[in-house]
Amino acid sequence: MDLQEDFNSEFEEDDVPAGRSPADLLFLALDGYEGPIDLLLSLARDQKVDLAKISIVALADQYLEFISRVRQLRLEVAADYLVMAAWLAYLKSRLLLPEQPSDEDEESPEDLAARLAFQLRRLEAMQKASKELMAIPRIGQDFYRRGDPEAIKVENTSTFDLSLYDLLKAYGSIRDKMTASTLRIMPTELYSMDDAIERLRDMLGGRRVPNWSSLETFLPDDLKDTLVVRSATAATFAASLELAREGLLEIRQNGIFAPIFFRSNPDAPEPEVDDVEEEDLARVDSLLADLEVD
Amino acid sequence: MDRFEQIRLLEALLFAAQEPIREKQLAERMPSDADLNGLLQELQSMYANRGVQLRRIEISKNENAWAFRTADDLSSYMSINREVEKKLSRAAIETLSIIAYHQPVTRAEIEDIRGVALSKGTMDILLEASWIKPKGRRQTPGRPVTWGTTGNFLDHFGLETVRDLPGMEELRASGLLESRPGLGTIAMQQSEAAFDGSEEDEEDFEGLQDELFDLEDDYEAVELEEDIAIED
């Protein structure tokens, strides 16, 4: 701001400091203004009259002259300044011409001039206030805060809002997720139909069980879990249907919900000997010994 | 804890801190039965003539903050501690003053008062210094944000309230703080490509546009010549 003041006062002076052409000064001068209103305000200050009583026409002339001098020097003039010049030329012409009957909407040139005057006074007031504000004592310049502050310790104790219910539910859902996939790794525990078909084929194929034997006797004897027993029963029954279709065995049931009996189909072809392993034969023999024939 | 102890605690809390402490925060740290206002008044008067003083900073209508600061009359003796401060541009200083005196004020109003568009960095600098903050929105089309000063601004300039700004009373009495569109709007309407043509008088505006054309042509010519000059 002081810098700006210097430019302004230098510009006012008639004596141009050595080494500086008027063009330089003008250029610097314009460069140092904060827009056209600021420039107008500087020019108005030069009139050294109360801003409230300033002659807007005279001020407009000064402004236009200033701008034309700058432009004669082929210096760049920002559009804002040119717009203001146009507007001032327009205002001046309206102020000087005898008043014409005009639209009611149109603002009278006097009102416009008053607005400009208000604008100048207001900006001047703000510029003065800026100077005063910057002159009052400031922290770190004129007065100071505590240089070596002591921290007020804040000890945060975190509390976590978690109920046992939430904890258990979380664990339950993890376990649920796990069991959902466990189905795939433990299927052997259930008795599959493929297993049953294979087992029945071995036991009943080749006319090995000529007498009627109940379904239960064909189940593996190491089953404990009742559900696995049930699955084996179902699988074995289903397997028996398949083998009956193939003509390997026959099925008999005396009534609804009565026990189901199987025996080898007597018309089935003889098994090839090497198909039957010793172990299986021994097993079949022991089975046969136990059989109670209906 | 008796009153004497309460004063001691308040003194310690305020002395320990570098930045102003809000009354609300103080209340949290003081015994619940403490008469905070009374204690603050007493402490302030205890320090009234001292080298260190207790300052009140009005953050909002209902909220104060308090801080110990060295007395500003000792300024000339304390120059060794002076902080190096970034120099503010003239635009930033004027903008700060306008926000301080006219708050709450919109960006467009600031531009109107200064008669020139604000460059991008100007508000940023003031925001970065946490001297200004958004205050709300003006209930006009576009609902523009309004700006005001912060507690940090008051602390920085050693002011209790914005009413203590230099010359505030006279300015208010003179009517210069009233919100009244200045000429700036007219000039800027043109330069900012007539986006607000609806404002007041369109006829004036059109007349002006014609004149502008002439000027603008000239302006282009000037620029052209300059370009040529540079190419030489």
Added chain:
Amino acid sequence: MDRFEQIRLLEALLFAAQEPIREKQLAERMPSDADLNGLLQELQSMYANRGVQLRRIEISKNENAWAFRTADDLSSYMSINREVEKKLSRAAIETLSIIAYHQPVTRAEIEDIRGVALSKGTMDILLEASWIKPKGRRQTPGRPVTWGTTGNFLDHFGLETVRDLPGMEELRASGLLESRPGLGTIAMQQSEAAFDGSEEDEEDFEGLQDELFDLEDDYEAVELEEDIAIED
């Protein structure tokens, strides 16, 4: 500058100083005719019973520094214990529950069970809540730390021992698990048997690990299928 003003300046200098000031430095900043020692004594006695005190710090036999410090007896009031209630992430809750049921358990094992890597903060939060603690090291390559729950954990959840944590069947009975018909139940029972065995002997635990590995592959497959379904 009279003695009163000198005291004020001394007070302000000491207040604004960023560290204890040596007497030599103080003397440089005070008027040359000031009786520094006398002033310091007087200032110290002015503050003797106050919330802030002027302390002498002996730097060497012949050199002291001085600084304002808040009174020691107020220190307990100068720290605030603030209870901050934090919400636990889902990852943290799950991790805690796995540690509770599977302890001692390594980080890698937790990740295996959850099927995702643990983010860094998860264990930290449980540690901050002092619900978990390191229990020892697994005797496997890399000797990873194992984790278990603390007494604080039992306190918080009102448990006597971790054995009081309900088993899967109880969880299901109380409606905490989605019940699965038939097949799921069998699988669950079987896998639970494996889990229960893990608590004490390490061999079972390793067996479980293998199962878990398989499981993870399957789980991914399931997820993939789900993704596809969603994309449809």
